[in-house]
Amino acid sequence: MMSIEKDIDYKEHWNKVYSNCEMKQLGWYEEIPEPSLSLIDKCDLNKSAIILDVGSGTTTLIKKLLEDGYSNIIATDLSDVALSKAIEALEPEKEKLINWVVDDITNPNHLNKIGTVDLWHDRTVLHFLTQENQQQGYLSTLKKLVKVGGYVIIAVFSLKGAKKCSGLDVVNYDHIKLSQFLGNEFELLEYLPYLYIQPSGGERPYIYTLFNRKIL
Numbered sequence: 458m459m460s461i462e463k464d465i466d467y468k469e470h471w472n473k474v475y476s477n478c479e480m481k482q483l484g485w486y487e488e489i490p491e492p493s494l495s496l497i498d499k500c501d502l503n504k505s506a507i508i509l510d511v512g513s514g515t516t517t518l519i520k521k522l523l524e525d526g527y528s529n530i531i532a533t534d535l536s537d538v539a540l541s542k543a544i545e546a547l548e549p550e551k552e553k554l555i556n557w558v559v560d561d562i563t564n565p566n567h568l569n570k571i572g573t574v575d576l577w578h579d580r581t582v583l584h585f586l587t588q589e590n591q592q593q594g595y596l597s598t599l600k601k602l603v604k605v606g607g608y609v610i611i612a613v614f615s616l617k618g619a620k621k622c623s624g625l626d627v628v629n630y631d632h633i634k635l636s637q638f639l640g641n642e643f644e645l646l647e648y649l650p651y652l653y654i655q656p657s658g659g660e661r662p663y664i665y666t667l668f669n670r671k672i673l
């Protein structure tokens with residue numbers, strides 16, 4: 458039987474969300490992406506390391522990474538509206554330093570051509586993938602792109618977290634479920650339960666995880 462979610466045009470959904478809401482009012486907006494930055498710090502990356510921000514939207518992380526001196530950042534999202542807004546929010550000379558890629562992480566057309574990356578960063582994308590084929594598509598992209606010895610940061614709604622976001626169902630995770638999802642090629646280095654407070658004041662319990670791709 459077909460689920461209702463299968464009929465959703467996700468690109469259209471996200472384009473509408475970003476068209477209808479100010480960046481600072483989004484239910485996942487962060488002034489400073491503190492937990493992501495603290496986990497990125499732990500990776501001790503070279504400033505020229507390739508960082509892929511998956512489902513980047515209009516995140517403030519990109520600006521912060523530029524300020525911290527990272528020079529090889531790729532921001533990708535299904536929503537062209539989101540990435541256009543993210544570009545507008547940066548000064549032109551900064552925006553040009555980023556590789557912006559509109560693509561579907563579950564079935565990419567362009568990301569297959571970027572080579573391997575040192576860090577995969579995903580804040581609240583994986584949990585929207587409710588169907589097995591979407592999850593397997595995500596995993597296959599991740600395994601193609603993350604180099605051996607590279608890092609993976611995934612932040613999603615925790616088991617205690619909300620069951621929906623932005624009108625869509627989500628899958629809740631803990632660090633064990635995320636480890637099982639990635640499989641034994643990835644070693645869990647750290648996990649961090651984090652209570653995110655929305656601009657509206659709502660509480661959203663997240664789980665942040667940091668993995669390293671093992672040299673097998």
Ligand SMILES: C[S@@+](CC[C@H](N)C(=O)[O-])C[C@H]1O[C@@H](n2cnc3c(N)ncnc32)[C@H](O)[C@@H]1O
Pocket residue numbers: 467471485486511512513514515516517533534535536539560561562563579580581582585
């Ligand atoms: C809750 S927002 C988080 C945005 C950003 N990571 C942040 O922390 O501000 C989820 C993002 O995932 C993107 N997204 C959803 N499904 C996607 C897919 N299949 N491929 C790429 N991006 C996707 C959406 O367009 C949206 O920008």
